[in-house]
Amino acid sequence: MTSKKRIIFITMTIMIISLLSGCSNKAMNKIYDDNSKIASAYDTFGLSHSKETIEPGIYKARFKLSGSGTIWTYESDSDIDLKVPYILSVKSGKAKIVLISPDNTVVTLVENTNKATMNETTSFTVPIKKGNNRIKIVGCEKADIDIELHIEQGTFKEINEKIDSLPN
Template sequence: MEDDYSSYNLTNFSGNQSENTVSGSAEKLEGMDTIWELDAEEPEEVNISYSLMVTSGKAKLVYVDPEGTVSTLLECSAGEDAGQSASETIEVREGENRIRLVGAEGTGLEYEFTADKGDVEAFGD
């Protein structure tokens, strides 16, 4: 079963996209949206880097494989672990692979995401 559902509420959102990088910030974000996707013809490696800074609430980046299995890449909450960043190589499988940004109710955040393959999309596009 494929889930292309994206639902969100945004307050004072600004986003930027250039080539293979997407970034943005929101005073309040609630919900989720896809910020990267790759329809792979065969299994391959993708180099990604990301950063997330949460000023209120909590947010996470999740990877969704072609079967719909969700894996958390990064999770941040306001306070102690408010800001995190990483670079890694992920193994994508044949089919539609996605990364989504997910925010709990009233989450204030800044994020940046880069991938060397696939399509990046600004949140809310």
């Protein structure tokens, strides 16, 4: 009888863990299309297999991401357009790079989906507004992302430095 109870206990534990991890991923995936959560001053994400490097004016990373994380901030004295060379490859899931302007407007700068690989650097224009501007990476379905951004202004930061939190 003890053996039977042990098997039931182990089975129930595995089921509960599977349900909880599945709910967590679904909550993180919902962020992808929710500009109010993306624009939040707080980052909400699940991150794994993370390798990020920051050099002056350059951010490079490879990770799996569900949710959103801030990688760049810039306090601007005026409205300007920045040309940003980048690479964004997505091996699975989907990912996008977004700008959050001082009024919390979310602008999608580039979006790639499953198996969109880029080996060449291309560029996009970032419409910077006067005030605090942020760039976030947003991933869905544990997006397997390779990213590289080149921006001389502002400050890059690693997503890895932040504490994971769950959405309200």
